[in-house]
Amino acid sequence: MSRRRSSPEVDLTPLIDVLFMLILFFVLTAAFVQGRLDVDLPSGQGEPLPAHPLVITVLADGSFLWAGENVGRDDLLARAREAKEAKRPLLLAGDREVPYGLVASLLDGLRREGIDEIGLALGGGEPLP
Numbered sequence: 001m002s003r004r005r006s007s008p009e010v011d012l013t014p015l016i017d018v019l020f021m022l023i024l025f026f027v028l029t030a031a032f033v034q035g036r037l038d039v040d041l042p043s044g045q046g047e048p049l050p051a052h053p054l055v056i057t058v059l060a061d062g063s064f065l066w067a068g069e070n071v072g073r074d075d076l077l078a079r080a081r082e083a084k085e086a087k088r089p090l091l092l093a094g095d096r097e098v099p100y101g102l103v104a105s106l107l108d109g110l111r112r113e114g115i116d117e118i119g120l121a122l123g124g125g126e127p128l129p
Contacts, residue, residue: 053091053119054083058106060097073109081113093121 056076057065064076071079083090090110094103110118 053089054079055091055093055121056080056106056118058092058094058098058103060095062098062102064106073106076106077109077113080110080115084113084115089119090115090117091119091121 054067055065057068059065064071064073066076066079080090092103092107107118
């Protein structure tokens with residue numbers, strides 16, 4: 001009687017499990033990495049400043065200045081609404097280190113308050129008031 005030799009089989013199930021866990025790890029960690037665009041801001045070839053604009057400054061630490069005074073986001077939006085009613089022009093100036101998402105969320109908040117006309121300050125021009 002001849003014995004049948006069994007050929008060795010490679011079980012790929014543990015390998016597939018490990019690969020799925022690695023893929024899951026990379027997907028989850030990639031989702032939590034904060035994206036940031038490195039943009040060299042354009043220099044001033046824009047229009048001249050309107051007469052007596054109210055300047056909103058976004059600092060690198062995420063805080064806001066309204067005409068040089070440190071204010072919170074809600075207070076800033078309320079003051080911007082009052083400035084719109086008084087027909088005062090608004091100018092947004094941001095530090096080079098500010099993440100774009102912060103500026104975009106501020107612009108979105110201003111838009112929700114009905115403020116669509118906001119000037120953006122460029123570097124290299126005349127100093128802001």
